[in-house]
Amino acid sequence: MTAVLALAATPSTARRAVPFLGVLGIGTEVVSWHRASAATLPSPAAVLATSTSVLPELPAVPIAVWVDDLRSLRRAHDHDVEVALSSSPELIDHGAVPVPRNGVQVGRWPVLPPVARARHRRDLDLPDDLVVAIDHPVATDDVVTALALAAAAVVTGPLLPLALALGTPVVTGPDSARRHGIEAGVEAEVAADPVAADAAARSLARYELGAAALSRRGRRFAEHHLDLDRPAAAVRQRLGLAAVAARGGAGRLRDRLDELATPVDARIRTRALDATAALTGPPPSHPAPSHPAPSHPHERPHP
Amino acid sequence: MDVLVCATQVPLRPHGPPSATEELVADLVGALDGAGHRAEAVLVPAARDQERLLDAALAWRLIPLDADLVIAVDFPAYFARHRRKVAWLADHDRRDLHAGLEPGPDPDLDRTWADDLRQVVDWDIRALSEARQRFAVSDQAADRVRRQCGLSVATLPAPPPFAEHLRPRRGGRGAHVLHVARPGVDERAGLFLAGMAAASRQVPGVVACLGRSPGSVPGDLERLQLGRRVQVVRSVRPPALVDLFAEAIAVVHAPVGADQAPVTLQAFRAGVPVITTADSGPVLEWVEHGVTGLVTDGTARAVGAAIDRLVADPDLAGRMGAAGRARVADLGWERVVGSLTAAAGR
Numbered sequence: 001m002t003a004v005l006a007l008a009a010t011p012s013t014a015r016r017a018v019p020f021l022g023v024l025g026i027g028t029e030v031v032s033w034h035r036a037s038a039a040t041l042p043s044p045a046a047v048l049a050t051s052t053s054v055l056p057e058l059p060a061v062p063i064a065v066w067v068d069d070l071r072s073l074r075r076a077h078d079h080d081v082e083v084a085l086s087s088s089p090e091l092i093d094h095g096a097v098p099v100p101r102n103g104v105q106v107g108r109w110p111v112l113p114p115v116a117r118a119r120h121r122r123d124l125d126l127p128d129d130l131v132v133a134i135d136h137p138v139a140t141d142d143v144v145t146a147l148a149l150a151a152a153a154v155v156t157g158p159l160l161p162l163a164l165a166l167g168t169p170v171v172t173g174p175d176s177a178r179r180h181g182i183e184a185g186v187e188a189e190v191a192a193d194p195v196a197a198d199a200a201a202r203s204l205a206r207y208e209l210g211a212a213a214l215s216r217r218g219r220r221f222a223e224h225h226l227d228l229d230r231p232a233a234a235v236r237q238r239l240g241l242a243a244v245a246a247r248g249g250a251g252r253l254r255d256r257l258d259e260l261a262t263p264v265d266a267r268i269r270t271r272a273l274d275a276t277a278a279l280t281g282p283p284p285s286h287p288a289p290s291h292p293a294p295s296h297p298h299e300r301p302h303p
Numbered sequence: 304m305d306v307l308v309c310a311t312q313v314p315l316r317p318h319g320p321p322s323a324t325e326e327l328v329a330d331l332v333g334a335l336d337g338a339g340h341r342a343e344a345v346l347v348p349a350a351r352d353q354e355r356l357l358d359a360a361l362a363w364r365l366i367p368l369d370a371d372l373v374i375a376v377d378f379p380a381y382f383a384r385h386r387r388k389v390a391w392l393a394d395h396d397r398r399d400l401h402a403g404l405e406p407g408p409d410p411d412l413d414r415t416w417a418d419d420l421r422q423v424v425d426w427d428i429r430a431l432s433e434a435r436q437r438f439a440v441s442d443q444a445a446d447r448v449r450r451q452c453g454l455s456v457a458t459l460p461a462p463p464p465f466a467e468h469l470r471p472r473r474g475g476r477g478a479h480v481l482h483v484a485r486p487g488v489d490e491r492a493g494l495f496l497a498g499m500a501a502a503s504r505q506v507p508g509v510v511a512c513l514g515r516s517p518g519s520v521p522g523d524l525e526r527l528q529l530g531r532r533v534q535v536v537r538s539v540r541p542p543a544l545v546d547l548f549a550e551a552i553a554v555v556h557a558p559v560g561a562d563q564a565p566v567t568l569q570a571f572r573a574g575v576p577v578i579t580t581a582d583s584g585p586v587l588e589w590v591e592h593g594v595t596g597l598v599t600d601g602t603a604r605a606v607g608a609a610i611d612r613l614v615a616d617p618d619l620a621g622r623m624g625a626a627g628r629a630r631v632a633d634l635g636w637e638r639v640v641g642s643l644t645a646a647a648g649r
Contacts, residue, residue: 113428115451116421123417212453216428256364256384260429266422268357275358 003241006044008033008058013050016066016101020085021048023105023232024064028241033058046082046239055079062239066099067091082238085231097235102180103228104161110263111167111219112148114211120149129205133198134159151205154197161226164188164218169211171200180226187221188214223261250276304371304644305341308332309363309380310393312346320513320540322487323565324377324393326464327440331374331391334636340644349379353419360426372647375434382430387647390434391459391639392444393563428452436646441585444562459642462634463568468545471574471628476617477552479507479534480610481575483544483566486514489559490566493523494580498555498606500527504614508533511547513540548573552620553596553613555606557583564589568634571595571627576620578609595627 005028009017021030033047033054047058049065052075064083067073073091076084086096112120121130132150135157136143147153147168155163156173160180163170170188177183177190184190189204191197204211236242253272262269310328321329328344335342345368349359360379368385375381376393431437431454438459439445445456463469482495492510499508508529510520516535524530539547548554554570557580564586567577571589579586580601590596597612599605613620 110421111425112421113424113451113453115424116417119417119420208450209453212450214453216432216453252365253361256361260364260426262422262426267354267419268361268422271355271358272361 002027002029003045004029004031004042005239005241006031006033006047007050008047008054009050010053013066017048017050019103020099020228020232023228024048024235026232046241048235049081052076052079055081064097064235064239067096070094083235085235097231099231100161100226100228102158102161103226103231104165104222105229106165106219106222106227107229107261107263109162109165111165111215111261113167113215114151114169114208117149117151121151124149129202131198131201131205133194133201134163152201152211154191154194154201156197160188161222164226165222167215167219169204169214170218171197171204173197182221187218304647305369306335306343306372306374306644307368307370308335308342308344309368309373309375309383310344310346311349311359311377311380314348320486320538323485323563327393327461328376330462330464330636331376331639334640335644338637338640338644340640345380345383347380353416356419356423357426360430372644374643378427381434382426384433388434389643389646390431390437391643392437392439392448392456393461424451428454438642438646440563442588443584459639460568460634461563461565461639462636463565463572465541465545466569466572466634468541469548469569469572471624472549477575477620478550479509479547479552480614481547481551481554481570482508482510483554483556483569484510484512484514484517484520485566488561490517491557491559491580492517492520494557494601494603494606495555496520496523496527496529496533497603498578498610499529499533501603501607502610502614503607504611505532506552506610506614509547509551510535511539511544512537513544514538545573548575551575552617553578553610555579555610556586557601557606558586559583561585567596568631571624571631574621574624574628576613576623576627578606578613580606589627589630591626593623595623595630 005025007017007021007030044061046062049055049058049063052065052067052072055065063081064085065076065081067076067084067086073084073094073096084096085099086092087099087101092098118128121128126149130149130151132146133154134143134147137158139159139162143159147163147166150168152169152171153163154171156176160172160176164187171191172188174190174192177188182188189200191200253276257269257272308328308331310324313322332342332344347359347362360382363379363382364384366383368383371387373383373385373388375383375388375390381390431452437454437456439448439456440461442458445458448454448456480499482492484490484492510516510533512535516537520535524533548569553576554566555578556564556566562585567586567589570577577590577596578599579590579596580599582601590598592598597609599609
């Protein structure tokens with residue numbers, strides 16, 4: 001049965017839960033606490049609260065709550081909540097789980113290093129030095145495609161984390177850089193005005209070495225500082241919403257694929273599953289052939 | 304310390320000499336042993352076709368490597384998982400990936416190659432990032448990893464095979480112009496022969512084949528009427544190869560797509576100048592035009608003129624040969640072992 005996760009929000013704090021809940025809620029049934037408390041709905045297995053002010057009205061189930069200062073962190077401790085969430089470094093030092101304010105589900109987006117982008121552009125007859133400027137608030141398909149194909153991009157809006165996650169060589173403004181903790185020239189180039197940003201992006205598009213380094217460091221920055229999957233996994237575990245991890249050889253195989261950030265639909269995952277299916281799956285209902293057929297034309301059948 | 308040298312095995316290969324990587328692995332294991340370490344090679348076969356490209360990479364992630372240090376020398380061996388891993392990227396490690404940038408023969412596979420390429424590069428970046436330090440055998444190989452992965456890579460050249468046996472001849476002008484054909488590498492034997500035919504001086508030539516001779520050689524010899532002047536020596540190994548280097552007036556070395564230049568380094572160890580072409584990649588990291596050899600435009604006429612020049616001027620050839628020998632004077636396994644083991648301590 002799917003676990004029910006309730007969201008308990010106040011009008012002024014509800015917004016902060018939106019991106020994180022989208023990740024935390026994967027594999028659960030998400031309901032609003034007001035509806036969940038109605039008699040017709042199943043009891044929640046856990047609650048995600050956006051403010052400590054709602055804690056007194058919540059049921060005795062595992063709770064994760066956003067905290068804004070040390071006083072609210074103490075209040076959360078007083079209510080014995082399982083997890084306090086914050087984007088403040090000070091509160092993280094006091095044990096709150098870091099949830100980036102402008103986060104992105106990094107694992108959902110495949111990284112596209114410049115060498116792969118160049119190949120895609122060639123396939124699509126796009127200019128080799130394609131530069132785009134993105135300040136859209138929403139990641140529409142068009143915007144994601146542009147960010148995925150660009151040789152370099154000027155990104156100043158809320159899609160900066162997505163651009164970094166995609167491995168786009170990015171030029172951004174000083175405010176965006178400061179807001180995300182980006183160091184100029186390390187994870188992205190920083191330019192003070194649009195003309196300088198455009199010139200920097202065009203220069204970056206022609207500078208293969210610099211673009212490759214920026215792409216790699218931008219993706220790593222997104223993985224370490226902007227990823228919502230990591231806090232979501234930790235919170236899911238502490239709220240008792242996580243599935244039991246696979247153990248033994250299959251678990252190790254999955255761990256090795258995960259540590260290389262392999263996408264769920266990657267060919268190598270399918271091949272790994274195929275290779276181990278006979279060892280990890282249920283016994284066949286019909287007598288199995290004495291030797292499995294080769295899975296690839298280059299592989300010779302067993303003698 | 305206990306050191307495992309990880310590389311790709313090529314099983315059931317037709318009889319012939321070891322590949323450049325196999326020789327490098329054997330020499331490295333020997334040098335580590337000689338330096339007082341306990342070293343052994345770990346070899347795992349790998350497929351190079353698109354569909355199975357990452358299978359062996361994943362296998363390396365699961366192989367227990369109980370040692371103090373792991374040195375990975377090629378793709379996908381650098382996917383080995385070890386807290387003290389050093390990557391020393393040798394021949395061919397990234398060429399397949401580079402080739403993948405060009406359209407393939409199968410349109411269906413080609414359509415999916417961009418996705419596979421993305422996956423390979425991302426995995427490469429992650430596996431190579433784990434290394435305590437990354438080295439490549441040539442500037443060309445290092446630069447490719449920098450451009451594709453955005454990672455820093457230092458150049459650490461490998462001493463050529465049997466370097467310790469190569470010595471300049473005791474005197475004399477030299478007896479022939481030498482070309483060495485390594486298996487698995489396009490050394491452009493045809494260009495050497497065309498250059499010999501274009502040279503005005505009737506100097507003897509030798510094509511020394513480490514394995515079988517390139518298929519085009521007999522036809523070229525007949526077409527260019529070089530049958531009497533150019534000798535083809537098959538399956539040549541030391542000490543005969545050492546003697547061929549020692550007696551050479553010049554070595555013509557112009558490989559296509561290679562990542563290192565062992566023949567050039569062998570020529571320099573033997574005090575022999577090298578004639579090459581402007582598109583010979585790693586050879587150009589060693590041959591300085593007019594100093595240690597001659598860099599031509601790659602036409603038969605230019606190669607022939609370079610041969611004529613060195614044959615006509617033994618003093619010039621001698622000076623260039625001496626400069627080449629000086630250029631590789633500090634190229635030794637002690638330096639390689641020192642760099643690799645020091646990197647592990649970082």
